Amino acid sequence: MKTILLSVDKSVDNLMDNPQVEKAASLLAENEVVAIPTETVYGLGGNAENDDAVQKIFSAKGRPSDNPLIIHIADKSQLNGFVEEIPEKASILMDKFWPGPLTIIFKKKPGVLSEKATAGLDTIAVRMPDHPVALAILKKCGLPIAAPSANSSGKPSPTTAKHVKDDLEGKIAGIIDGGPTGVGVESTVVDCTEQVPVILRPGGVTKEQLEKVIGEVVTDPALLNEAEKPKAPGMKYKHYAPDAPMYLVKGSQKFLQELVDEKRKKGLRVGVLTTEERQEDYQADIVLACGKRESLPTVASALYDTLRSFNDEHMDIIFSEVFPVEGVGQAIMNRLLKAAGNKIISE
Structure with a gap:
C-alpha cells in the first residue's frame, strides 16, 4: 500500500476548505485509515x-482485538x-475540558458503532481533541472516528508525523502532518458510568x-498495584517500550551511575x-x-520522542530516573512503568 503524506499548517484560516483536510476526510469516508495529529499524540483514525x-x-498497528478504541468527535x-x-x-467534565485531553466512558447504545471498536463491551470511550487540524477533519467527514495512537502496538506513541511514518508507512492510506503534538502523553480516561468517576488511565x-470541578474521583487500583486486574482492557498490555530493556531507578544519582558503570564494564551500551x-x-x-x-509538562511533552531516540543509538540497556506522581507526573510514571515492563531497581 502506498501511504499518502499530506502537510497541513494548523495556524492557517479556513481549514475546512483546505484540500489536504478534504482529502483526509474523503479517505475516512471511504473507510480507509489515516494518521491525524491531535494535541496529545498522533491518532490512527478510521x-x-x-x-x-x-x-x-x-491490523496496521498489530493491536490486540480485546483492546477497545477511543471514539473522536467534533461536536457534543x-x-x-x-x-x-x-x-x-x-x-x-465535557463543558470544562472539551475539546481537550480527556476521554469519558459512557454506556453505549447497541448496534450503532462497530462492535470491533468497543471490543464487544457495553461501554464506549469518547473524546473531542483540541487540535484545529483534527477538528477540521472530523467536522468535514461528519463521522465518529475511532483513533488509537498511530504507532506499532507496544512502541512509544508518535508525537510527530515522522514517528508515524517510521512505524506505519506502507500499512495505512495516509498521514496528515500537522506538526509536533503539544501535551505529549495520551488523554486521561475517566469512567463516568460509576457513581464516583474512576480514572482508568x-x-x-x-x-x-x-x-x-466534580468532587471525588478515584483511581483504578491497577494503576497503583500491578497485581490488580485493570478495569480498562488495554492497560494490561506492555506499551511505549523502546527496543532496549529499560529499568526505572529509585535512588540517588550516585546509585544510578553505579548501575551504569557496572553494565559498561561488561561491554554493554x-x-x-x-x-x-x-x-x-x-x-x-x-x-x-x-x-x-x-516543569513536569515539559517531561510529558518530550517523553515519547526521547524513548524513540534511544532506538537510534542502538542501546543494550536503558536506566531512567523516576518522577513525582503529582499532577501530570502520574501520567509520566504510568508511561515509564509500562515502557519498562514494571521493572524497577531500588537503592
Missing part, C-alpha cells in the same frame, strides 16, 4: 461505524447517536483538575533518561534529557 475500517486500524451533539445517557458529572488532565538539570551529571554511552524536572 470510521467507527464500519467493521472493515476498524479492522484496518487493528454526536454523542446522542451512540450513548445511552450523559451523566451529570460527564456533562460537567492518567493523562493530560490531572486528578486534581478533575476533582476541582548503556543509556540514561534524565532531565536537562542533570544531563551533565551522568557518564554513559548516551544521556538524553527529557524536559525539565522543575
